[in-house]
Amino acid sequence: MATIQIKLNGKTVECERGQTILDAAAAHGVRIPTLCYHSQISRTGACRVCAVRVNKTMYKTACTEPVAPGMDIVTVDPEILDMRRGILNFLLAEGDHNCLYCEANGACELQSLCFEHGIDVPPPSSAPRNLRVRDVSSSEGLRREENRCVLCGRCVKACEEIQLSRVWNFAGRGSHTHLTTGIRDLLGESECVQCGQCVQLCPTGALSFQTVxxxxxxxxxxxxxxxxxxxxxxxxxxxxxxxxxxxxxxxxxxxxxxxxxxxxxxxxxxxxxxxxxxLKTPLIRKEGQLVEATWDEALDYAAGRLATIKAEHGPDAVMSFTSAKCTNEENYLLQKFMRGVIGTNNVDHCARL
Amino acid sequence: MTNSIREIPVSEAFFIIGSNTTENHPVIASMIKKAVIHGGKKLVVADPRKIEMARYADIFLQILPGTNIALLNGLMHVILREGLHDAAYVQTRCEGFEALEQTLQKYTPEYVAGICGLADPDQIVAAARLLAAAKPMALYYCMGITQFKSGVNGVKSVANLQMLLGNLGVAGGGVNPLRGQSNVQGACDMGGLPNVFPAYQPVTNPDARKKFEQAWGVPSLPETPGLTIVESLNAAIDGKVRALYIMGENPVLSDPNQHHVIEALKALDLLIVQDIVLTETAEYAHVVLPSYSFLEKEGTVSNTERRVQLMHRVVEPVGDDREDWWITQALANRLGAQWDYRGAEEIFDEMRGVTPSYAGMTWERLDRELLQWPCPTEGHPGTQFLHKDRFARGLGLLTPIDYTPPAEEVDPEYPMVLTTGRVLEHFHTGTMSRNSRILNEIVPGPYVEIGPNDARNIDVSDGEIVSVSTRRGSLRLKAFISDRPKANVVFIPFHFREAAANVLTIDALDPACKIPEFKVCACKVEKVYPREDVR
The missing domain is CATH 2.20.25.90 (ADC-like domains)
Structure with missing residues (x-):
């Protein structure tokens, strides 16, 4: 990878050709706020939160724009901050972002950005805030409160690029843009296999798990x-x-x-x-019924019977199934027990089943 | 797997045979789907059902259950006939070519198509050409190759194909069995098998026995290989096996021919079951020992690509439960051993001392490094793919394999083919997944998957009750009509205790490895008329 020089917030630094401004800045300890960007999916450049000034004259989204030799990049100044505040205000105005009753409260990237940028008074609402889909029960595992959606597209890409079920997409245009899962537009009636990757990548509370x-x-x-x-x-x-x-x-x-x-x-x-x-305690069969017992009772009984059977019928009258669900250590110890203590190679597990 | 999951983007083509990947190994399936859909890589799928992967395949071979070997031989026949094999690789890295070539002669596409139930023999020619042209090509398989009485031969056949094409010992190639349990690889590596000590050191080898006798401080170790699971159940019925100690398995639901399994368990003088809930098997136990679940444990597990990973305690244990190793140690000490392990790490350290492929892995290294066995020394980086430059045995052995029909073929009395397997939302005997609310809500109960024409033939519509019978038993199930099964083939998932598929399955075994033939037996499907229910 060829190394090139750029100017980052007034300092000349080296970075790799082909890197995005976002990655080059991060490599030099400069954090640029992002919202639609996520390292596990391809770059989108939809939200404009990461916009930086390039060569004094233009704004570029840092997550999509590659660095070029001699590029002069400013990541933060009052004008850029003002622009970011404007973007965040628009996003807030567009949806129903009330942290009081949102599952994502405390883990919401929009909330963090608003806090970071000092947005203290919610903007007056002119846009319809409650018109989008609220689909919270059609899917056993996933909830969708689309009025909290910021149209970042992470869910679309999570499904398109990671899970490859291609359930999500955008429908509508302009201020009517919204998510859809198809004609019926209910998650539970879509091809969704509930892998939950879209929820894991969602930056707000628009998508969440039923379990939370x-x-x-x-x-x-x-x-x-x-x-x-x-x-x-x-x-x-x-x-x-x-x-x-x-x-x-x-x-x-x-x-x-x-x-x-x-x-x-x-x-x-x-x-x-x-x-x-x-199960919470050991059980021993007494008069045909399994009844609760102490560890000492259960282990003494089991070991005693094993010893008797080994003495009367030889070690090969004992068999053990180890487990493909247990750890290496537990499997190792059980085969050691059968071979070294009981004295038989009668040990197998469900590898064939 | 000979190769690694992270090599998926490197493969030029994939051949998936006997694996319903999107349901059984969904995360790997998504990676392959990405390579095929976005990367333009080629995909050939062979399966009796039109599984999701078939949608993305360049060529889909819908073969009858139990005919893998014929298909593989047919593909190799075409590859040799057209000179598409990697002659230099075969020459320098393999042996046994002539014998294989001779065996393959009769497996013409026409002959094979007849066995496999394929209408168009040219499909086989096209698949062979596609697989030979893309290099490296990765072959993925699962229980749809192995769970037959010819299971070992199925594995040898896929190895034959990959050796002929020079796809072993290269990144992005390989013979890649997808292991179906979180630590089935580790359980095998640790010697949870009747014929080998840890790291597959044979119990019949006197040097291996001596090594373990010294390491464990015991005077002698048994030299005859023990019994496999299905053999031991037969031996229990014969009175030769009297005691069975089961750690975390549920044979009543997981093993073939359920009536036979229950008969065996009832015949035992002592059944110890160590598990997290009262399983169907534990209900027959004399002693039940409650153990930790995976989220209460510390320890290591080995995945399908031989990668060893640390597990951590996430939740506090329930009631008076104990770790599985603690219970085994407590039994051992009551039988005269003097073990004093205080944690998983101590056991791991002892284990790696006698297990050459794990010898270089320390707890600290596992915490920060990606380590795949073999990892023989602490300076060794682990092994991303096997058989680079040379095979473990030196030259790769090409084995001539002939197709043999399944143990039970269809006949007028049992005219259909039954195959069994898992669904996406459930796992094995359901001990875990059926006790998970959301998974159980998505798929709450059993069913039989049947094709639309077969359903019409017996006048059944979707959701109606049918009876599925084999020579071993009979079940009543809801019919789920789908276009996935091949004509004359039905599929039943085996997770459900209320309609256990293994009431029906056959306990025919592979003569070498004793794997049961879960994937094919003869059955009949009949409509159950409501009147009969009332009566």
Whole structure:
């Protein structure tokens, strides 16, 4: 990659040819605010929030414009800030952005930008604020409050470029532009497979997960990374729990083989962990019924019976199934137990099933 | 997988055979879809059902269940006839070419089309040309190759094809089995198999036994390979296996021929089931031991591309549950062992000492690096794709394989073909997915997928109840009429306890690896008239 020189906020710096202004600035520690831009999808340049002044004369969107030799870039000054405030005011006026009753409160990129730019009085509303689609129950997993939409297009691209189900698109023109999922325009009646990638990328509360509402606000959630338990792709997932320790939502981690993506099972298949059906104590069969027991009772009974059966019928009368759902350590230990303690190679698991 | 998920953009073409990728490995499917739809890469799909991937395919081969080997031989026949194979690669890297060539002679497109139920033999010619022209071409398969009594031969056949085309040992190529469980790769790597210690060191090898005897401080280790799951259930019925210790499996729903499985479990003197909920299997247990779910555990799992990843505790454990390793250790110590593991990392450290392919992976490295086995030393970067420059055995072995029909072919009494599998929203026996509210809301119950013509033949409309019977059992199911199944083929997902598909499946096994033939058996489908319900 060839290196070129540009002027960034008055300083001459080096960057790579082909880089966008946004990336070149970031490489030199200069942050340019963005809204429609997201690293996992192609560049859009729709929202204009990232506009910077180039060569004193023109504004360019930093997320789409490549750097050129000698380019003179100013990322922030009173005039640019004024323009950004104007854009944000328009976005606020266009939709129904009331953080009081929005799931995204605290995790909303529009909210953060408004806060950052000191927009303290909501603009008077002239545009229709409540005319867009409110589709909150047709889909089992996803909610759509389109009056919170800023038309950034991330959801369209998430579905087009990451999930490839191509459910979302824009319909209408000008101030009538809105999202659509097709003729019936209900998520639940579309081709949507509920991978939830559009929700994960949505910068506002326009799209959200059914699991989140009423179960904790953004700042109350803590996230911890683990690996999905379903198929063998090994998607890394950031799981969010609320103050009560309940699982609230799952987001694909960019660090895993999944690169941020998930399927419907990874996204929504976690509440079995906190299901009331979970076993809580050991059980022993007494007079035909499984009854609660202490660990000592259960382990003594199981080990005692294993010892007797091994003594009477030999180690090969004992069999064990290890698990493709358990960790490497647990599988290692169980085969060590069967081979080294019981004395048989009778150990297998569901690899063939 | 011989290759890696991140190589998908490098492949020029994909051949998906026996994998309903968008439903069973959706994230990988999306990456392949992106390469095909946006990248213009080529795609050939072979499956008995017109699965979603077939929509994007340049060529879709809708073959009868159980005819993969015939199709693969047909493709190789065309490739050799037209001289499209990578002769230099075969010459320098492989052996056994002549024998393979001879076997392939009779597999003309016409002959193969007859076996596979393909109307147009030219489709096979076109697919062979397309796959040979694009390099590297990646082959992806799943249980639709392996779950047959000829499963091992199916795997050897896909390897034959990729060796002939010179697609092994190159980035973007490979033979890529998509593993269906989060740690099925790791369970195999760890020696959760009857014939091998960790890292596939054979129990029949005296040196391997000696190594493990020393590492574990035991005087001797058993030298005869043990039983596979299905064999052990037969042995339980015969009274040879008396005790069964199950950690996190649910054979009552996951194994073929359910009546037979239950009979085996009932015959046991001792059934220990260690699981997170009271599964269908645990209901037959003498002792049930409650264990941690994946979100309560720390530990490592190995994915389909041999990548080892750390899991972290996300939620606090339930009730008095324990980690699976803790329970195994507690049993071992009651049987005279003196184990003192205090956490997963200690077990991992011992494991990597005896497992050469994991030897270079430390807990710290796993935390910050992408590591795929083999990773023999702590300075080793791990292995992105296997068989570079040479195969594990030296030369790649081309094996002549003949097509053999399934164990049970259709006949006048059972005139249709039954195949089984998973759906997008559910997983295996449903222990997890059916206890997840949203997944269960999307797909709440069982059904049989049947083609419109077959449905018309028995006068059934969508949503009506049919009975599906095989020589082993019978189920009543809602008919789901779709244009996906091939004519005369029906599909039943096996997740549902209330209509367990494995009441119907056959327990015929592959003679080498003992995999059951879940993907094909003969069945009949009849309409159930409402009157019968009343009576």
């Amino acid at each position: 509402l009423g179960r904790g606000q953004a700042w109350e959630l803590t996230s911890r990374n683990s690996v999905c338990v379903y198929c063998g792709v090994g998607c890394q997932i950031n799981f969010f729990t609320n103050r009560e320790g309940q699982l609230v939502k799952a987001e694909g981690s960019i660090h895993g083989p999944n690169r941020g993506h998930l399927c419907v099972k990874g996204r929504f298949g976690f509440d079995f962990v906190q299901s009331p059906k979970r």
